[in-house]
Amino acid sequence: MTTYVTQFGSLDSYDKGGIEIINDDPKHFVFSNIFEVANGAKPYEKVAVAKNTKYVIEAVRTEGTSGWRSCAHDEFVTVLDGEVKVELVKLDTPAVPADKEGSVALTGEPVGQPMGHLVLRRGHQGLLPANSAYRFVADRPGVLFQQTIQGDDTIERWAEICLS
């Protein structure tokens, strides 16, 4: 009986695919690798690895404690490597206007009621509820990706991260 081994990636070990062009431009496929992007990123930089009009998926290197952020709509994080604690606070007053899309950095400590926290490891997906404040804590370097809308702190460095 065959024993199957599921291949996941990590910051320390990943195998990148590629594009064989027949009649096209490799730039059209905007091809990158999240682990490679996170290896070249500073902790908690929000580097876009996918973009569809205003929507983005951001690759985030988790390492140490992030600043507090908030967003007027739901966001979601999925961990690909490492372990991250997500602390959540229900803000007494929303920090972001209802029509503002994407997350914003908060100044200082959030004022509100502690909602609880998540501990996420590889493959776990967590909800960052609208109008909460959240921050990440990771004891060692890891990687997550975030489903959100392009915000003021979304970094686009396509030419650096994509095959061309």
Added chain:
Amino acid sequence: MTITDVQSTPPNEQGYRAFILGGFHFRRDEFFVHISWPTGKHVASIDAFLRALQRDVAWDFFYGTVNFDHVFGTVNHYGTVDMFAGRFNDAYRRAELDHTENFETPVIRETFKAMLADWTNASFDPFASPAETAKPFGNKDGDNLEAVTRRRISASRMVGVPSDEQIRTDESGFPVNRMFADVPQDEPEVHANPGFESEVAAFNLFAYLSRSDVTWNPSVVSVCKDSLYCPTTEEYILPIVHGNDRVEWFLQLSDEIIWDVQDRDTGAPRAKVTMKAGDVAAMPADIRHQGYSPKRSMLLVWENGDPALPERISKGLENVYPVEF
């Protein structure tokens, strides 16, 4: 429309009904589907046809074009559906043998559902990996309505949130797939203070996917306005060739898929894209693609469900490529 409105014939010698929709006529025998239309006819393996038909029905004609093969397929106009033969085949177009008819979505939906139900025998599951189901060939032998009418999972916020779609377990009928036996099943730690149980939520996406009983069937697990995470597990070959009417993104979560990318309208080869765990790639809005997964793999299909996108792209208001750099 009810099933009694579907135009069909009494069973043939092999026990299968034939179906008529507009100028198209469909019949099956032990091994093949035979399709005819006013300017031509086509024959294809019933195995490939039922797998494609299952996706088209379950996805309610999906985003854009669902090519069953190089001749036959559908184009979704979100309210109506084009059914075509040879429309996206350069030779058929040049010979002026291509044929397209437009139908109200409920009309084609009910005909396709009736055909899928009648032509799928008891031991065949069109959604399953070929290694996990019996063959579809032979004379009519019962039906498999439970398999062909599976409910499509679509979270409204996120899987695992109270009152939303729930995680898969042995008890709910979703054992871990044989190719994902090594995928950890640990659940995240969720520490919700009283009153915040519906807001503090998480689930193990990889464990959830490891328990999927279908292949090549994206289903929504989280929603950020029109941004839809539609992960799926893939094994063997995508049974359709998907023609995009908007940009679509793939994030390979595990293992490997090889994508054949062709021009959407002519089928001319453009590229082969090999994706491994952690790779991210766009499928532009002017291509068609078909994937090959040597081992069961986890793929995050990321869709933008904005209903205005196809028209904006066709008018040139949105680029067919997602990023310029």
